[in-house]
Amino acid sequence: MEKITSSKGKQILIYATLFLVGIYVLFLSLVKASSFLIPLATATILALLMIPLSRRxxxxxLNRSTSSLLSTFIVLLVSVGFMALVSMQVKTVVDDWPQIKETMKPKVENLKAFLLEHTPLNAKDLESSDQGSGGFLMNSNSNAGQKAATFLNKVLGFFGDYLLTFIYLFFLLNYRHRFKKFLLLLFPDSKRHKVQSVIENSAKVTQKYLVGKLILIGLLAVLYAIGLGISGVNNFILISLLAAVLSLLPYIGNIVGFGLAMIFGYLVSGETGILIGIVLTFTVAQFVESYILEPYIVGDQVDLHPFFVILAVIIGGMVWGIAGMVLSIPILAIVNVVFDHISPLKPFGFLLSKEKD
Incomplete structure (x- = not known):
């Protein structure tokens, strides 16, 4: 009896070790292959979003190649337009930065006074931190060539991945039936009908979720722009766009968007009316999003539990950075849809969903 128990214990230990090693190798592989996987994952999400338009x-x-090319071109135009709009708004912030810096200087001094009075920090600590940041900038000048080369490599890498995403998108849309047939051929004839049903249902539900999220972002951007514009926030268009896009990151994105509005709104002007306007705008927008827009536009197509949403965002950020944080929710949503439509995996779908115990 003791031998049987010890052998089972060893077996469990071996399986647990193999599982942990497998998880470590998986995440290490995801990190190492990020330059290949991020454009491919982004293109896959965009392809699912554009399939209904391509079918129409x-x-x-139009034939399939032409429709795929037009769908890809539409996504390219939208992305270029969004980046151009953000770039123009960022340029206005850069142009106004000296004035913003002068306006914020008294508030920074007040913050230092508060820290000196209510925290263990002393004046020497604050001075050393300022000198440390200044020293870092001084040292960075000596490596100007190296930093410029690094920045250039990052820019070229970004645009390379950006263009590669649209190349993947075209081929995924154009050869989507071929990929579907490949998946069906992996299973015996007796199970192909069920597999085809799972693929079609998963694709439909995921498309509805992604289209709903896209509409939700647009409506949130309008709500934020109206509220922040009336409140008198500078660069309210940029803040509204960023806050709306950041809603892709539940909880975290809303906090960051509110912080941006506070920085470029209240901290720059210091007016109490703007502070009240920002708080009211985000409170009303969150209420409308949670109780009106989210249920009726996105619905319960993909009902993810908040704990796993936050976990996915954190893990996505650790693995792929900002891109991983943005892609983590759609990927988790797709995985959850697949779980819900495959009987042996339904327990995992229940675990990821917000269904009551």
Whole structure:
């Protein structure tokens, strides 16, 4: 009896060790292959978003290649327009930065006085931190060439991945039936009908979720822009766009968006009316999002539990940085849809969902 118990214990230990090693190798591989996987994952999400539009085009006189090319071009135009709008708003912030810096200087001094009075920090600590940041900037000048080369490599890498995403998107849309047939061929004839049903249902639900999220972001941007514009916040268009896009990161994105509004709104002007306007805008927008827009636009197509949402965002950030944080929720949503439509995996779907115990 003792031998049986000890052998089972060893077996459990071996399986647990293999599981942990497998998880470590998986995440290490995801990090190492990020330059390949991030554009491919982004293109896959965008392809699921654009499939309905491509199908509508194909019902007309357009063939699949032309519809795929047009769908890819539409996404490219939207992304370029968004980046141009953000760039123009960032330029206004850069142009106004000297004035913003002068306006914020008294508030920084007040903050230092508060820290000196209510924390263990002393004047020498604050001076050393300022000198440390200044020293860092001084030292950075000596490595100007190296830093410029690093920045150039990052810019080239970004635009390379950016263009590669649209190349992947075109091929995923154009050859989507081929990929679907490949998945069906992996299973025996007796199970292909069920597999095809799972693929189609998962794709439909995921498309509804992604389209709903896109509409939700647009409506939130309008709500934020109206509220922040009336409140008198500078650069309210940029803040509204960023806050709306950051809603892709539940909880975290809302906090960051509110922080940006506070920095460029209240801290720059110091007016109490703007502070009240920012708080009211985000309070009303969050209420409308949670109780009106989210249920009726996105619905319960993908009902993820908040704990696993936060966990996915954190893990995505650790693995792929900002791109991982943005992609983590759609990927988790797709995985959850697949779990819900495959009987042996339904317990995992229940674990990820917000269903009551």
């Amino acid at each position: 085009m194909e019902k007309t006189f």
